[in-house]
Amino acid sequence: MKTVAGAAGGFAKEFTCLRRGAGFGILAFILLVLLTGEVAWAQESAQSAEGDNGCLVCHGQEYLGSVEVDGAAQDLFVGPEAYEESAHGLLPCASCHIGFTHDNPHQMVTNAEFFAETAREACRNCHADQFEMYQQSYHGELSRGGVAGGVLAPGCTDCHGMHQVQRVDTLEYRQDIQQICGQCHGGRTDTFLDTYHGKAITLGREASATCVDCHGSHFILPTTNPMSTLSEANHLDTCQTCHPDADEGFTSFLVHIQPTSTDAPLIVFAVAIFYISMIVVVFAFGGIHTLLYIYRGLKNGLYFGKGGHH
Amino acid sequence: MAEATYPATGEERLEGAAVAETNVEGRDYYVRFSPYHRLSHFVMMTTFIGCALTGPPLKYSYDFWAQAMMGFWGGVENAGLIHRVMAGFMVADFVIHVLYLGYHIGLKKAKIFGPDSIFFWKKDLTDALGMVKWFFDRGPRPRFERFTFWEKFDYWAVFWGIAMIGTSGFALWFPTVTSTLVSGIFLNVARIIHGDEAILAIGWILFVHLYNSHLRMNVFPMDPVIFTGRMPVEHVKHDKAAWYDRLVREGKIKPE
Numbered sequence: 001m002k003t004v005a006g007a008a009g010g011f012a013k014e015f016t017c018l019r020r021g022a023g024f025g026i027l028a029f030i031l032l033v034l035l036t037g038e039v040a041w042a043q044e045s046a047q048s049a050e051g052d053n054g055c056l057v058c059h060g061q062e063y064l065g066s067v068e069v070d071g072a073a074q075d076l077f078v079g080p081e082a083y084e085e086s087a088h089g090l091l092p093c094a095s096c097h098i099g100f101t102h103d104n105p106h107q108m109v110t111n112a113e114f115f116a117e118t119a120r121e122a123c124r125n126c127h128a129d130q131f132e133m134y135q136q137s138y139h140g141e142l143s144r145g146g147v148a149g150g151v152l153a154p155g156c157t158d159c160h161g162m163h164q165v166q167r168v169d170t171l172e173y174r175q176d177i178q179q180i181c182g183q184c185h186g187g188r189t190d191t192f193l194d195t196y197h198g199k200a201i202t203l204g205r206e207a208s209a210t211c212v213d214c215h216g217s218h219f220i221l222p223t224t225n226p227m228s229t230l231s232e233a234n235h236l237d238t239c240q241t242c243h244p245d246a247d248e249g250f251t252s253f254l255v256h257i258q259p260t261s262t263d264a265p266l267i268v269f270a271v272a273i274f275y276i277s278m279i280v281v282v283f284a285f286g287g288i289h290t291l292l293y294i295y296r297g298l299k300n301g302l303y304f305g306k307g308g309h310h
Numbered sequence: 311m312a313e314a315t316y317p318a319t320g321e322e323r324l325e326g327a328a329v330a331e332t333n334v335e336g337r338d339y340y341v342r343f344s345p346y347h348r349l350s351h352f353v354m355m356t357t358f359i360g361c362a363l364t365g366p367p368l369k370y371s372y373d374f375w376a377q378a379m380m381g382f383w384g385g386v387e388n389a390g391l392i393h394r395v396m397a398g399f400m401v402a403d404f405v406i407h408v409l410y411l412g413y414h415i416g417l418k419k420a421k422i423f424g425p426d427s428i429f430f431w432k433k434d435l436t437d438a439l440g441m442v443k444w445f446f447d448r449g450p451r452p453r454f455e456r457f458t459f460w461e462k463f464d465y466w467a468v469f470w471g472i473a474m475i476g477t478s479g480f481a482l483w484f485p486t487v488t489s490t491l492v493s494g495i496f497l498n499v500a501r502i503i504h505g506d507e508a509i510l511a512i513g514w515i516l517f518v519h520l521y522n523s524h525l526r527m528n529v530f531p532m533d534p535v536i537f538t539g540r541m542p543v544e545h546v547k548h549d550k551a552a553w554y555d556r557l558v559r560e561g562k563i564k565p566e
Contacts, residue, residue, distance in 0.1 A: 196482070196501070199371035205386035245486040253485075253494030259502050268498045275506035282467075282510060286518035289460065292445040297527035299447075 055093040056080050069115060083163045096122040116155065123156040131156075133218035138225075152184065159217075168217075174210050175201055181211045191256040207242075214238055214255075338543040340563050342535055346410070351536050353403040354468065360396030362512050364389040369505050397479055404472045425455040425556060430466075434459040453551035460522050464514075471511050478503040 056078065058064065064076040083089060094100050098118055124131040134140045134156070142153035159180050160166075166173045178198065182189030192198045192211065200208035212220075214230060221228040229238045235251040243250065257264045259272035343351075364383060367376040368390075383389035414420040423431045436452070438459050443449035457465075481488040481500035488496055524532045528549065535541045543563050547554040557563045 193372065196368075199368050200386050202371040203368065203377060203380045203386045208386075243486050245490075247486070247490055249493045250486060250489035251494060253489065253497045257498065259498070265495055265498075267495065268502065271499050272502050272506075275502060275510075279506060279510055279513075283513060283517070286463075286514060289441075290518055290521045292442070293521070293526060296445045296447075297530075300527065 055097075056083075070113075074115075078163045086161075086164050087167045088163075088165050095125075098122055098125075119157055119162075120155060127156075130218045137216075137218060137220045138222055139220060154184065158183075168212075171204060171206050174206065175204075177210050177212055178202075188256050191258060195255055197255075209242060213241070338564060338566075339540040340543050340546055340557065341539050342541045342546075343539040345539070348537060348539050350403055350407060353399060357396040357400035357403065358511070358515070361393055361400065362508070362515075364393040364396070365508055366512070369508065394483065397476070400472065401476050404469075404476065425553070428457055428462055428465050430459070430462055434462060451551075453555075454553065455550065455556070456553045458550070460518075464519050464522065467511075467514055471507055474503055475507040475511065478507070 059076060059078045060080040062077050066073040066075045066077075068074070088096070096119070098121060099114075100106060120131070139154050143155060144153075159177075160168075166176075168174075168177075178189050178193060178201070189211075193202060197209045201210055216229045219227075221231075223230040225231060226233060228234065236246065236248060239246045239250050254265070254268075257268065259268050260276070262269060264272070363379070367379040367383070368386065370376040371380075380386060380389055383392065415422060421427060422429050433455065437454060440449060440452035441459075444451045478500035481496060482504060485497055488494075488500065523536065524530070526533075528545070543554075544566060546557065546563070547566050554563070558565045
């Protein structure tokens with residue numbers, strides 16, 4: 001025991017020395033890597049998205065958490081990779097975060113109204129046309145408190161996202177848009193996803209229509225508004241974008257209906273109920289006949305080799 | 311070898327009387343389905359499977375399996391193409407069958423109601439009641455004629471099914487034609503018919519038709535008659551006693 005312990009002690013001492021040496025070596029290596037890494041990263045940063053201010057040095061850290069801005073939590077973390085892959089990946093932070101100051105906390109995030117206003121100004125700086133159309137749309141009217149107090153009015157970033165903004169012609173975005181609209185118009189998304197267009201876009205058929213193909217996007221208006229893409233005057237033109245042969249009757253196709261609801265047109269409701277009833281009755285009779293046949297067969301032992309007839 | 315065709319006519323019966331049975335492996339067989347019947351069923355079966363594998367992934371687009379299945383077909387457009395090609399052959403099969411019915415009923419004056427007919431008649435009701443009694447051992451198994459009531463039901467389910475699913479399918483395939491001919495709201499109607507009829511058809515085939523034709527006692531685990539056309543005479547006697555008696559009476563098969 002003793003010798004073993006002694007030998008072990010000697011080894012432990014030697015090992016401690018060795019370990020200490022190695023430890024310094026590793027520490028030095030890590031420092032070196034960090035230092036060079038930092039320098040290389042800083043150099044890279046200087047050329048890319050986050051620009052010369054290096055915002056992502058802090059805001060690229062997931063542990064940064066969030067701050068409270070006028071009662072709502074504002075996430076401080078910006079995923080560097082997701083940002084670089086976004087449509088704005090090459091823009092410096094301050095191109096959208098206008099009025100940015102080096103104070104801590106940055107003045108702009110301490111006030112929600114200022115924050116929202118800057119966000120709009122930021123989008124407008126490059127996308128003036130879209131912004132102008134938005135301003136004239138129902139959503140824009142809502143945002144100014146014109147229709148329903150402006151509380152839930154969607155702004156640019158509610159539909160487009162912020163740091164992960166995508167090109168709107170990608171399949172991913174065209175698939176996402178249903179869920180984005182659904183955040184406020186949930187029932188409409190459900191009925192849409194139950195149509196051919198909804199199913200096909202879900203399954204990746206790029207050519208399929210989405211919410212915005214019929215309703216419009218920035219200049220979206222209620223269908224009761226004569227300027228709407230789906231107003232009585234414009235409905236057919238909108239359908240003809242993809243279905244050039246369509247005539248007036250085509251517009252009587254209803255996207256947002258629940259066939260088994262009494263709100264649905266009578267013929268749709270009647271056919272839906274007829275089919276549900278038929279499915280129940282047919283399977284009840286077929287199923288009972290089959291089950292009874294199995295019962296009789298089992299009773300006669302005909303499935304398990306006892307053989308014989310009837 | 312005589313081919314028992316539907317509906318058998320006087321001439322055919324006489325022809326058939328001479329060589330009404332075929333001997334395979336020491337068993338007497340009766341040719342129940344003509345080559346046309348077998349081909350027609352084969353086309354129906356394969357095109358049905360083709361449609362049933364390409365349609366439901368669209369209907370259940372929100373399910374993970376649907377997305378995997380669409381991936382297998384190479385996307386919605388490929389699956390749609392396969393679905394339409396299959397549907398085209400199925401409808402062609404159906405149209406040829408309607409012509410076949412027209413030929414036999416219209417030109418050859420085949421009887422619409424009778425023992426050789428696929429149309430329902432009074433005996434089907436008594437047979438069905440008899441089956442229920444037999445299931446509970448309260449009576450003998452009905453003495454079936456050429457087509458049992460469940461076989462007739464299978465046939466008419468397909469007949470109705472193709473008419474409905476085919477019409478609604480074309481309506482959805484050519485939406486602007488539909489809206490010009492009738493109205494856009496019929497696209498809503500067609501979608502309900504197409505999807506629900508598919509549930510009926512696939513459910514019926516899986517849980518009723520396959521059971522009735524293959525898993526039923528005495529034929530379990532498979533009855534190849536729809537592919538070979540041939541049915542053991544012994545089987546005819548036990549399964550369709552009234553038909554057997556008639557075939558013996560008509561001199562079409564040798565009594566067992």
